Amino acid sequence: MTWVKRIIKLAPIKSIAFERVKFDIQKLENPSIEGIEYQQGTLQGYTLREALLEHWGRKCAYCDAVNVPLEIEHIRPKSQGGSDRFNNLTLSCQRCNQNKSNQSIDEFLKNDPVRLDNIKRHQKQSLRDAAAVNSTRNKLFDSLKSFNIPAYCGSGAYTKMMRIKSNLPKTHFIDAGCVNALQEVTLKTIQPLRVKCNGHGNRQFVTMDKHGFPRSCYAPKHVRKDWKAGDIIKVKKKDGTSVLGRVKKAAKTLIFIPFRGKETSFSPKNTKPIHRSDGYRYSFTTIDSELLQKIAT
């Protein structure tokens, strides 16, 4: 919400498009897999597959293979009474799916207890995630409507359809542009600004033991008044050039991480403020070259 407010101040925003992430628990608990396989390519068929892809990290759950066709896989095989519910499903490559065939997961992964444990833990998470998303998404959309700007709501399946129609690769910022798009999307930039919520450090003055008694005395973290960790500054170097970067620690000298290059310390005299730390961390994401090529073609 903070960012919606900020962006509205800076740019003439005419409408807000919001992707209402849809986890229909009822449907996910009881999906008809056959039906979904038939509907591949249509709007409806995306939902379960997309939810599984998102949940299991777009890779084979058993061998981590990426960029291969992934099949919907029953963790507890159907022949042993496994259900079609969302939390009994994962994704695997064709080879692993065939190797596992009718074995139970304990049998199939008996030589890899770490992976077995991970999959079981992840499996338990599945519906908790869905419930959390479901309970917040409606509230968020209601809050967005309070800005007196028309707010429209799209689904994840529609976003994916528009992205594929526009022939663009999958990344978060491209997906954001495709939410509720009315026509094909053309890319005007390939460098998104990444904003990460970082917080303002620690409010706690002293550390406490388990009984609540102070263990250490109060040691102020920010000793300098002019700079603090997180500020973005410009530092003038001895050779006359200047570099941009973020303050990591502000003490007698500044420990400073340039956006390009290695961490160094500087005297605070030769610095100029660019942006005060506001609890967010800004960076330009680097797009991998493979993606760049896809966009270029």
Ligand SMILES: [Zn+2]
């Ligand atoms: Zn595999």
